[in-house]
Amino acid sequence: MIQKIKRIANLISNMGLRYLFFRIFYTIKTKLGWQKKAFPTNPKAKKYSSLEDWKNNLPPFFFYGKSIPNLPKQPNEELKETYKEIQKGVFTFFNKTKIKLGKDYNWLVNPATGYRYNIQKHWSEVADLSKEAGDIKYVWEKARFSFLYDVIRYDYHFEDDQSEFVFGEIEDFIEKNPINQGPNYKCSQEISLRVLNWTFALYYYKDSTNLTEALFQKIMHSIYWQIHHVYHNIHFSRITVRNNHAITETLMLYLSAKLFPFMPNVASWSTKGKKWFEQEIAYQIYEDGTFLQFSMNYHRVVIQLLTWGIQLAKCNDEKFSQVVYDRAQKSLDFLDACSDPITGKLPNYGSNDGALFFKLTNDDYRIYRSQLDDLRAVLNNYVYYDSNSVFWYGINPEKQSRLVIPEINQFEKSGYYISQDGNTKTFIRCGAYKDRPFQSDNLHVDIWANGINYLRDSGSYKYNTSTDELNYFNGTEGHNTVSIAKANQMLKGGRFIWFYWVKKAKATLQKENDTFVFEGTIEAFKQLGKNIQHTRKVSKPVGQNSWEVTDTIHNKGNKTIYQYWHLHPDYADAINITTTDEDGNEIQPVIEEKWFSGYYGVKEKAIRLTFASEKNVFNTTIRIKQ
Numbered sequence: 001m002i003q004k005i006k007r008i009a010n011l012i013s014n015m016g017l018r019y020l021f022f023r024i025f026y027t028i029k030t031k032l033g034w035q036k037k038a039f040p041t042n043p044k045a046k047k048y049s050s051l052e053d054w055k056n057n058l059p060p061f062f063f064y065g066k067s068i069p070n071l072p073k074q075p076n077e078e079l080k081e082t083y084k085e086i087q088k089g090v091f092t093f094f095n096k097t098k099i100k101l102g103k104d105y106n107w108l109v110n111p112a113t114g115y116r117y118n119i120q121k122h123w124s125e126v127a128d129l130s131k132e133a134g135d136i137k138y139v140w141e142k143a144r145f146s147f148l149y150d151v152i153r154y155d156y157h158f159e160d161d162q163s164e165f166v167f168g169e170i171e172d173f174i175e176k177n178p179i180n181q182g183p184n185y186k187c188s189q190e191i192s193l194r195v196l197n198w199t200f201a202l203y204y205y206k207d208s209t210n211l212t213e214a215l216f217q218k219i220m221h222s223i224y225w226q227i228h229h230v231y232h233n234i235h236f237s238r239i240t241v242r243n244n245h246a247i248t249e250t251l252m253l254y255l256s257a258k259l260f261p262f263m264p265n266v267a268s269w270s271t272k273g274k275k276w277f278e279q280e281i282a283y284q285i286y287e288d289g290t291f292l293q294f295s296m297n298y299h300r301v302v303i304q305l306l307t308w309g310i311q312l313a314k315c316n317d318e319k320f321s322q323v324v325y326d327r328a329q330k331s332l333d334f335l336d337a338c339s340d341p342i343t344g345k346l347p348n349y350g351s352n353d354g355a356l357f358f359k360l361t362n363d364d365y366r367i368y369r370s371q372l373d374d375l376r377a378v379l380n381n382y383v384y385y386d387s388n389s390v391f392w393y394g395i396n397p398e399k400q401s402r403l404v405i406p407e408i409n410q411f412e413k414s415g416y417y418i419s420q421d422g423n424t425k426t427f428i429r430c431g432a433y434k435d436r437p438f439q440s441d442n443l444h445v446d447i448w449a450n451g452i453n454y455l456r457d458s459g460s461y462k463y464n465t466s467t468d469e470l471n472y473f474n475g476t477e478g479h480n481t482v483s484i485a486k487a488n489q490m491l492k493g494g495r496f497i498w499f500y501w502v503k504k505a506k507a508t509l510q511k512e513n514d515t516f517v518f519e520g521t522i523e524a525f526k527q528l529g530k531n532i533q534h535t536r537k538v539s540k541p542v543g544q545n546s547w548e549v550t551d552t553i554h555n556k557g558n559k560t561i562y563q564y565w566h567l568h569p570d571y572a573d574a575i576n577i578t579t580t581d582e583d584g585n586e587i588q589p590v591i592e593e594k595w596f597s598g599y600y601g602v603k604e605k606a607i608r609l610t611f612a613s614e615k616n617v618f619n620t621t622i623r624i625k626q
Helices: 002-015 017-031 034-038 051-056 077-087 137-143 148-158 163-176 188-204 213-232 234-241 244-259 266-284 296-315 322-338 369-380 389-393 467-474 569-574
Strands: 090-093 097-100 408-411 416-421 424-429 445-449 452-455 482-484 504-512 515-523 533-541 546-554 561-567 575-580 590-596 604-613 617-624
Touching: 017 034, 017 234, 051 213, 077 090, 077 148, 090 137, 137 188, 148 163, 148 188, 163 188, 163 213, 188 213, 188 234, 188 244, 213 234, 213 244, 213 266, 234 244, 234 266, 244 266, 244 296, 266 296, 266 322, 296 322, 296 369, 322 369, 322 408, 322 416, 369 389, 408 504, 416 504, 416 515, 424 515, 424 533, 445 617, 452 561, 452 569, 467 590, 482 546, 546 561, 561 569, 561 575, 561 617, 569 575, 569 604, 604 617
Parallel strands: none
Antiparallel strands: 090 097, 408 416, 416 424, 424 445, 445 452, 482 561, 504 515, 515 533, 533 546, 546 617, 561 604, 575 617, 590 604
16 A cells, blocks of 8 residues: 555656546546537538639648649659559558458547447547457448548659549548547547648648539538647647647647638637647747657657648748757757668667658658658758658758768657767667656667667557566667666556656667777666666777677665666677676576567567676677678
């Protein structure tokens, strides 16, 4: 009981009383059925604008119809094959896994479990975490409508009109997902993305004969009440979630009056949305450009949202407060520094749910180049690469020479330390938390050389899976760092909760006598004892693919320490790792078959070396064979 009280007190200390009281009040409102009054079902349809009026007074957008300036027609087999699969009812989930849904897909069925949600239930009665239902993200994925980008790109490049199919999918969703009923109204971020993606399709197919007056009215009615839902539930995201959800939703509110000025209430919603969006960007993106979710995947989500927001504000002759532009540029600087110059990929670091909201190229999901260049073009009117995705945003930027990544990159607000030695990148995380952590992975090291991620992060797999898998992928043992007694650096709670956050961390990265030297210390493992510290020193000579790593654990008592190294199995023979204890005695590793997840929901076999010692120090040498 005492431990439980301590954890509750720790949670309140970490999250704050505002969070606690809002959660309690929100739960009470839901239990009493108040949400059903605030979010009505079957609202009466009203006509906001005729189709003809909308066409004659189109609000500013990236493009108008099927003429995309400066975008060359480039039909290719990969895009054609993707389109053919969609037509057969095969959809790509989380930008990787192909699942056959069939042509008569039921929007309420989880294809991973077969569970069917009850459409008669108000969204507030739908559980988003259920062992029986499985991961609700599998239901949301198609209903997000990001697949429209593959269809529209196919339409453009192959000049094969797909308006009947696209509008058929939208109308089918509207008819089978009544407003505020069922699982597809559970998440306001999913709703916001659906509206943005429908809008993209409406502008592209504005002149289609398949866009009838009746269908236009049906779509506008649905869009209005979806935006209504986002506005009236916005404080849940801004107070209890406070991550990319809040950025997406506040942006949708800002854009509501820009995209649909003829709808009631949107002027007020847009004004508030703009203010809230600016506040979220200022809070969530730190001064050095790092992001409070400590995730490369989610930071790219924000990059895409910034691209939409800044460009559409420009189209409407409006500007955000300066902090939005500053943090957008700083975000680019950070993600550029994290990128591998050979592949364009970034470390598989942090929570990764497979999100790529607006897919405008055939690039693999793990390649970030086009999304970074899109925002770069919006901010600075130049790009580094030839993705052509920028033309969809109505930009014709200049082409610059290749990106040059500085040798030393330190981002102290979140604790990222990155050295770039030619085509070799050493990525290290050492940071304290002022905002909610998502993984227990401090002092993790990622090593890339010549486009190969030799030592890598295991990923996050799924958010709704077994306790063992959650602990492995999100915990310390899924990362290239050290554990005490196989415990996590922080104590895992339910869902996305961690107790005993790492509050003290310090580090430096510098170049000394042609050697990159990192040294960092965290205070962690508070559930095991007081003042336990882990210090990691990493040295790498310039021009050599070798690293000396010293891990020192202070105040661990008589507990065993474990050092984990996760190897890419295809290149395991090309990397050599040896470790000794503080007395110089060599430690033989346990070679284990573990797991790696580079894409959400995908689990591949991998190799982990585990070194164990009763002493306090690991002295490790890592060498990559040339």
